[in-house]
Structure formats: structure tokens, C-alpha cells
Amino acid sequence: MKSIEINIQDALSFAQNQFDSNKAQAEEAFGKLENGSGEGNDFLGWLKLPSSVKPELVESIAKTAARLRKNCEYVVCVGIGGSYLGAKAVISALSDSFADFYAPTPGNPKVLYAGQNIGEEYTAELEKLLDGKKFGIIVISKSGTTTEPAIAFRILKELLEKQAGKEAAKDLIVAVTDEKKGALRTLATQEGYETYVIPDNVGGRFSVLTPVGLLPIACAGFDIAKLLEGAAEMEQTAKNPSEENPCEVYARMRNALYQNGKKIEILVNYNPKLHFFAEWWKQLYGESEGKDGKGIFPAAVDFTTDLHSMGQWIQEGERTIFETVLSVKEPAITRRIPEDADNLDGINYLAGKRIDEVNKMAELGTKIAHVDGGVPNMRIDIDKLDEHSLGQLIYFFEKACGISGYMLGVNPFNQPGVEAYKKNMFALLEKPGYEKETEAIKAKL
Ligand code: PA5
Numbered sequence: 001m002k003s004i005e006i007n008i009q010d011a012l013s014f015a016q017n018q019f020d021s022n023k024a025q026a027e028e029a030f031g032k033l034e035n036g037s038g039e040g041n042d043f044l045g046w047l048k049l050p051s052s053v054k055p056e057l058v059e060s061i062a063k064t065a066a067r068l069r070k071n072c073e074y075v076v077c078v079g080i081g082g083s084y085l086g087a088k089a090v091i092s093a094l095s096d097s098f099a100d101f102y103a104p105t106p107g108n109p110k111v112l113y114a115g116q117n118i119g120e121e122y123t124a125e126l127e128k129l130l131d132g133k134k135f136g137i138i139v140i141s142k143s144g145t146t147t148e149p150a151i152a153f154r155i156l157k158e159l160l161e162k163q164a165g166k167e168a169a170k171d172l173i174v175a176v177t178d179e180k181k182g183a184l185r186t187l188a189t190q191e192g193y194e195t196y197v198i199p200d201n202v203g204g205r206f207s208v209l210t211p212v213g214l215l216p217i218a219c220a221g222f223d224i225a226k227l228l229e230g231a232a233e234m235e236q237t238a239k240n241p242s243e244e245n246p247c248e249v250y251a252r253m254r255n256a257l258y259q260n261g262k263k264i265e266i267l268v269n270y271n272p273k274l275h276f277f278a279e280w281w282k283q284l285y286g287e288s289e290g291k292d293g294k295g296i297f298p299a300a301v302d303f304t305t306d307l308h309s310m311g312q313w314i315q316e317g318e319r320t321i322f323e324t325v326l327s328v329k330e331p332a333i334t335r336r337i338p339e340d341a342d343n344l345d346g347i348n349y350l351a352g353k354r355i356d357e358v359n360k361m362a363e364l365g366t367k368i369a370h371v372d373g374g375v376p377n378m379r380i381d382i383d384k385l386d387e388h389s390l391g392q393l394i395y396f397f398e399k400a401c402g403i404s405g406y407m408l409g410v411n412p413f414n415q416p417g418v419e420a421y422k423k424n425m426f427a428l429l430e431k432p433g434y435e436k437e438t439e440a441i442k443a444k445l
Pocket of ligand 1: 080081082083140141142143144145146149203204205206287415418
């Protein structure tokens, strides 16, 4: 099967010298990743994950998903950050754009999300939707102690037990968490839930190809074996350092641009199904690189929608940005623009063309305009939106992120900054154990 392609022609001229001179640095970063000699090396389990996933695990996940699919109208995935975004990215990329507006049918539950915010209306409205419905819960937390999913799970578990009965609820709840540690592990053991383990050496944002992503994706009816197959293919393609390795090329180009003052990377899609893929990507790069006062700020836009909002800024705002376009070569469906006898709208010149032809010309025209306006442009092409390509893309971005982070000189596998808000929130909420922090923060108010 064809691999994804990266094209840096329209970015090179903006940082040719930096690109030419960072090859050795990229290969050193590559080496650190491969031989595990860099910082954060206890979190490299994702590197060989696609090729080493055991078929029994995939079968077991498929079996659990089949049970939930058979018994539920809705499956609620409870999790946040890396315990949510990967599944949401893949499921929305593969789903009908209007899937949420169709009622669930037997054997085809809707996958919903909770615990990814602390919205009171969101929670209450979800309860309202699930009232009287057959539903199941996949609760996902590596630490097993994250507040947002813990609140959502407590509420949904209570509703499920009330509706289905405590015993039946056990068959409808699956926990994905650490093998030994954390409140969720304790709770799942005591309640007798089926569980899946998040490997110790895989961090949240790199965990989509573990049960964290695979179970929800399988529950949505998608082929996780093909997803893993695509990822394994990219693992193979990206194995060795070389100027042809797409991960290395991407890591080198973005670092070269960063050194040349391009501090913001905008991931652009021309297919709205990729909106949440960009959200996943933002977390992957933002949490991995934004530290020690460094890091490209990862932003994202959906084109052409956002050309009518952010287009002006991108074309003429501060020249600190570059774009990486995710381009899907072939839509799954063909739809042509009809001829209209009266042509009152004046678009008969488009009649007979596929909608995607217009989209592709928007893409080309935008690229030329943005490059002319001083915005470097990289393009990543995938053949189509399917499990195989998404698996490739996930692994591509993960590996490039590891190389890129090491090139930048940070530990790409920690996220110390995420703790700051939690500490303050716990102090403000007077969580036991945070007495000193409570006192300190109250003094600031
Ligand atoms: O990438 C990460 O490590 C984080 O985004 C986590 O995934 C997120 O904070 C959720 O953590 P947990 O899975 O422990 O609930």
C-alpha cells in the first residue's frame, strides 16, 4: 500500500540554510530515540507498538467491543487529553459527518464522550440523553486519578446502575488504566469490571494505538487491525534515519522554520472530518514541545471554512507562522455540481465538476497566495480517509514528534506544566493533602 507523502518544496526557500545544516542534529535526535538514550526514555513504548501488538489483545478488544455494540445504544468514552483525543480523532475522521443526527440502530451504538471537560450543562444534558437508554461506559485514565473523568464516571456509573441494575452494569463498564496504580484500578478491581492495561512506557498522548484508542474505535465499528497495519507500515518506512524518511524530513523542516522565526505551525485540513485529528495533533506537539521556554505553538484550521475567518490573519498578519496541510487525495464519495438552466447564481462554469475539484483548486490557490504572502507551506498527502491511512498518519506524527522534540532540546515525553493548574484547582477546592497550598492560594485572592 502507498505511504503518505510529504512535500516541503514550498517551505524550503524560507529556511534553506537552517534545513541544510540541521541534518546531523536530526540524525542525532533520531539515534537518541531509537537507542533510548534521550530524556524521557522510559516512555518509548509507542515506538515499536504497531509491530509488537499481540494478536490476542486485538482479538480481545474486538470481542469486548462486539459485546458493547450488541448491548448498547450508546457507548460513552470517559477520558481527557491523551485518554480521549486519539479515539475521537479517528472516529470522527471515519464517521459520516452527520452520524450524530441519526438514531442508533441495533448493533451500531453511538460513541459519545464525557470527562473531557467539567461542563455542568454538558454533564446534565448527557444524563438527559442517556435517561432510559441502553448504554455502556469505557472509562479511561492512565493515572486513574484525573478529576474530570472521575466526576463524569461517578455520575454515569450511578445512572447506569440505577437503570440496568448493579450486576448488569458490571458487564457494561470497561476500565482502561494502569496495571496496578491509581484509584480507577482499585475501583475496577473491587467492582469486578473488565479492564485493559495502558502500558507503563506509553504516555497519554502517544497511547491511541493501545486499548485507550483501540477499544473506543472498535466500539464505533472501525477496523482496528487495519489501523495497526497502517501504523506498522509507517513504523517500517520510518525505521532508519535518511533524507527520505518522512518523519525526519518533517522534523527537520519545522525546526528549520522555527529557527528562522516561524513560531506557530498551523495544521490545515480541507476535509472537515479531520477537525479532531488536528485536535489530537495539537496535544501531541503542544505537550511534547512546549516547555523550557521553547516550542512551536501548534494551531489548526479547517479550510475553506476558516479562510473566511482566519484567512486574513494568515495572509497578512505577523509573519511568524507556517502551514502544514493535510491533504486527502480522493474523497470516498463522488458528487458533481449540477448544471442549472437559469444560472442565476453564476456558477455554471463549475457544472459537471466534482466538488473535490473545486476544493483542490481552493487548496492550490490558497497555497500560492499564502506562500506569496510569506507563509511557508508543507503538504502531507494521504490517499484516502480510511483506517490504514490514519494508522500511517498517527505513527508518522508520533515519530516525527519524538525526533523534533529532541532536536529542539526538550524532553518530548513529560508534561510538567500540566500539573500547575491541577495544584491550584485542588488547593482552591480544599482537597485533602493540599492544606498548605490552600492557605497559600487563599492569601493571593
Ligand atoms: O498526554 C498526557 O499524558 C495527558 O494529556 C493525559 O492523557 C491526560 O492528562 C489524562 O490523564 P489520565 O489518562 O491519567 O487521566
